[in-house]
Amino acid sequence: MVGHRGQGFKDLYARIQPQLQQLLYTKQLVYISTSSAWGVMEGAIRNLVSKKVLNCMCGAFSDKWLDVSRRCGKEAEALQVPWGSPIRAEDVDRKLATGGFDALTLIHNETSTGVMSPLAEIAALKTKYPDVMFIVDSVSSMSAVPIKFDELGIDVLLAGTQKAFALPPGAAVFACSPAALAKSAAAADRGYYFDFVEFQKNAEQSMTPSTPSIGHVYALASKLDDIYTEGLDARFARHARTNQMTLDWAARHGFTLFAEPGFGSITLACVNNGAKPGGRTVDVAKLQKLVKDQGYLIDGGYGKIKGTTFRISNMGDETPESMQSLHDALDVAMKSL
Ligand SMILES: *Cc1c(COP(=O)(O)O)cnc(C)c1O
Numbered sequence: 001m002v003g004h005r006g007q008g009f010k011d012l013y014a015r016i017q018p019q020l021q022q023l024l025y026t027k028q029l030v031y032i033s034t035s036s037a038w039g040v041m042e043g044a045i046r047n048l049v050s051k052k053v054l055n056c057m058c059g060a061f062s063d064k065w066l067d068v069s070r071r072c073g074k075e076a077e078a079l080q081v082p083w084g085s086p087i088r089a090e091d092v093d094r095k096l097a098t099g100g101f102d103a104l105t106l107i108h109n110e111t112s113t114g115v116m117s118p119l120a121e122i123a124a125l126k127t128k129y130p131d132v133m134f135i136v137d138s139v140s141s142m143s144a145v146p147i148k149f150d151e152l153g154i155d156v157l158l159a160g161t162q163k164a165f166a167l168p169p170g171a172a173v174f175a176c177s178p179a180a181l182a183k184s185a186a187a188a189d190r191g192y193y194f195d196f197v198e199f200q201k202n203a204e205q206s207m208t209p210s211t212p213s214i215g216h217v218y219a220l221a222s223k224l225d226d227i228y229t230e231g232l233d234a235r236f237a238r239h240a241r242t243n244q245m246t247l248d249w250a251a252r253h254g255f256t257l258f259a260e261p262g263f264g265s266i267t268l269a270c271v272n273n274g275a276k277p278g279g280r281t282v283d284v285a286k287l288q289k290l291v292k293d294q295g296y297l298i299d300g301g302y303g304k305i306k307g308t309t310f311r312i313s314n315m316g317d318e319t320p321e322s323m324q325s326l327h328d329a330l331d332v333a334m335k336s337l
Contacts, residue, residue, distance in 0.1 A: 002214060009214060028149070032172075040156075040174050053076045054095050054104040056106045058086060060111075061139075086117040096128075104133070109212045115258075119147065120152065125155065126152075143159075143227060144315055154177070155179060160172045168219060242314035245320065258272050296325075296334070298330070
């Protein structure tokens, strides 16, 4: 272990800073918070909402942000679409046109429904509404698809490390635009632990505001080395390929996808369990068990779509080989259902 104010930690953070900046396609400093993602998600609300926040909601994680905003004492309004649908730029535009909002929250890849919303189209609205803070959660997409923070012009981009980074839970990385930092500096009740101005001041010295879980930072450094050994483009291509393998597996067994066509995630598949006429129906709990007995984990559906869907992840370290063995195990299980 090294002390978090000592040279050892500063050298560690300084070494990974350019790797993080390259990953987020940004010149801004990338901050490390050894909290789970919700720490930074709540922090973004506390730092950046003074008038009213628009919470774009299309699944379990994005829906929860409305409740979190209100628990932070903020005025908040929902832009709710049915689960399975993406957030669409024209709907965001219509809401922002009312002039009532100074921030919005968006989840790029809604992990509960396997839906990827069109981030570039939504971010393009920033030029029309420059005073609105665009806060984006990319927990289950960062490092699996390119997300160009500076080019998109968004204000906060964050991710926890336990999803697409395939690291242990307990850490998050995020970046803030200069406008977000300015807005944060003027926010009265932003607290200390997630004060974005403190993150910036400390990151300038390759430090964090409070004592981080240094073990997580070592893990992140190791993962970043892996990421650049593989190469970013190869990593993105691998995710696209392994996702397609799962989509092919589902189609082969007569399953449809929960996501609206054209908006499916590329880091996981949320598969309909007989939701469509003629679609296949299985006992999801049994399928999970049969797969688990062979050493693999799939998810039995999140929240209100538990059992009517199941999810197969291809994010992080999965390779065509590891996905193939999972699909083989699923094939075996399907035969005994
Ligand atoms: C898992 C997940 C979260 C929750 O993150 P915590 O690390 O539990 O705070 C938030 N957003 C998305 C999109 C997720 O998939």
